[in-house]
Amino acid sequence: MSNIFADDLVLQGDRVTDQKQALSDKTLKINLNKNIYGSFSEIGAGQETARHFFRAGAASRTIAKAMSAYDKQFSDAIYTTEPDGRYVTENRLHKMLDHEVQLLEERLDHTENPNRIYFSYANTVATIDFAKKFKGHGWVGIRFQNEPQGEFNEIILHIQFKENDVLLQQRTLGTLGVNLIYGAFYQYHDPKKLIYNLYDHLDKDQLEIDTINFSGPAFKNVDNRLMSLFLVKNGMADAVMFGPNGQNILPANTLFRKNVLLLRGSFRPVTIVNINMYQKSLNQFLSKNQLSIDKTAVIFEITLNNLLALGEVDEQDFLDRAELLCALGHTVMISNFKEYFKAVDYIWNYSQEKIALTIGIPSLIEIFDAKHYTNLPGGLFEGLGRLFKHGLEIYAYPFLNEKEEVITAENIELHDKTLKPIYNYFKEQDQIIDIENFELKNLKIFSHKVLKKIQENDDSWESDVPETVATLLKENKLFRKKESL
Structure with missing residues (x-):
């Protein structure tokens, strides 16, 4: 493969790393590379990214075309209409x-510039509305070659604006666009560095990146689930989701106008108890509220706090958990929500339908422990108010204590007995519900005990997990390898 970057002109005085380079340095470095050539198409917030390249100078060496089809009829004529009539998708x-x-390949002659590599950068965004009620969001992406006449690679991301001013959002979008284009050509070999440097000259209180997907031959070894984890781990997103196929999905699309059943756990590994909790609580949730399954989203949540329980995040350990949940056909959410009420607030931002939480009795006891709410001005009362204010229903799975007694939501004992009247209030409001028809023999199955059996080569663990999980655990030797993030 020829070195397509051999003709880069050295920028005099540039002694800083990529992360600290000024935007003008980045755009000029690209403009002065005679092999990088492409188009810009920006809808919704001005030609903010292209503007940086024009201002840097020598833009004719990079920009084949820059356009913005603001009028809906023009946009539809060029890109066709969407079934749902939306434009920011x-x-x-x-x-x-x-x-x-397609236009680049049709209209440009490769024989004149055999070493040229093409790219197309695009964004479609909605900035903050006049009433400042909706701060806006957008889709941003680049499709690019990393060798002449090679296959195209792609980076697609979704952003949520946090600033309260249109001009500020436009500037933020332009900066992000420059960082993305620069990263695509100069940092594609290190996707984590590329993601990290998307925030070069930006702050995390300016925008959130809640979805990112890499595809193409340059990223054949990239696991997009790890990219999701990287976003949360570095504070770029509060929560991210990926589907059974391992591709990152937009939380807003998954949750929009859906009833939601959330299951939080370590899933290390998934046991028959986890599946029993899921199936029984889902059936009760649908029946109690007369809901349809097609309008209900089931989310398995793993918190960053859980992943950090053993110290640093273990990348392979995370992938092992994800592999099992994906194989079972589930949608997974990775979040930094230590408290349950934050997870419920997050879901409520996207859906004002019914929300339910499935947990074990020990977790229910912890919800009513004041020590978890010391950071709130209103303490436990504020925390419980935020948790239950949207009509949340908690489905509690029974627990077998040391005396072999079955503990349920009916005979539960709280750490602070004076809180029992408050607990009883939510119980009487039918917001705390026992999971019925559980199997007593399964109450002795715990993920940490199953994991210990696996690591000690005790084959009795196989009866504690679903058949699909057992097969994957054995074939792929999951939870046996160690590799730090």
């Missing part, structure tokens, strides 16, 4: 990239 962004890349 991932599907719209893909259509933009498809169209623009």
Whole structure:
């Protein structure tokens, strides 16, 4: 493969790392590379990214075309219409990239510039509304080659604006666009560094990146689930989701107008108890509220706090958990929500339908422990108010104590007995519900005990997990390898 970057002109005085380079340095470095050539298509917030390249100078060496189809009829004529009539969608962004890349290949002659590599950058965004009620969001992406006439690679991300001013959001978008284009060509070999440097000259209180997916030959070894974890671990997102296929998905799309059943756990590994909790609580949730399964999202949540329980995040350990949940066909959420009420607040931002939480009795006891709410001005009362204010229903799975007694939501004992009247209030409101028809023999199964059996080569663990999980655990030797993030 030829070195397509051999003709880069050295920027005099540039002695800083990529992370600290000024935007003008980044754009000029790209502009002065005669092999990088492409188009810009920006909808919704001005031509903010292209503007940086024009201002840096020598833009004609980089920009084949820059456009913005603001009028809906013009946009539809160019990129066709969307079934749902929306414009700020991932599907719209893909259509933009498809169209623009096709034009590059049709209209530009490779024989004149055999070493040239093409790219198309696009974004479709909605900035803050006049009433400042909705801060805005957008899809941003780049499709690019990393060798002449090679296959295209793609980086797609979704952002949530946090600033309260249109001009500030436009500037933020422009900066992000420059960082993305620069990263695509100069940092694609290190996706984590690329993601980290998307915030070069930006702050995390300016925007949140809640979805990112890498694809193409340059990223054939990239696991997008790890990229999700990286976003949360570095504070770039409060929560991210990925589907059974391992691809990152937009939380807003998954939760929008859906009833939600949330299951939080370590899932290290998934046991028959986890599946029993899920199936029984889902059936009760649907029946009690007369809901349909097609309008209900089931989310398995792993918190960053849980992943850090053993110290640093173990990347392979995380992938092992994800592999099992994906194999069972579940949607997974990785979050930094230590408290349950934060997870419920997050879901409520996207859906004002019914929300339910499935947990074990020990976790229910902890919810009513004041020590978990010392950071709130209103303490435990504020925490409980925020947790239950949206009509949350908690489905509690029984627990077998040391005396072999079955503990349920009916005979539960709290750490602070004076809180029992408050607990009883939520119980009487039918917001705390026992999971019924559980199997007594399964109450002795715990993930940490199953994990210990696996690591000690005690084959009795196989009866404690679903058959699919057992097969994957054995075939892939999960939870046996160690590799730090």
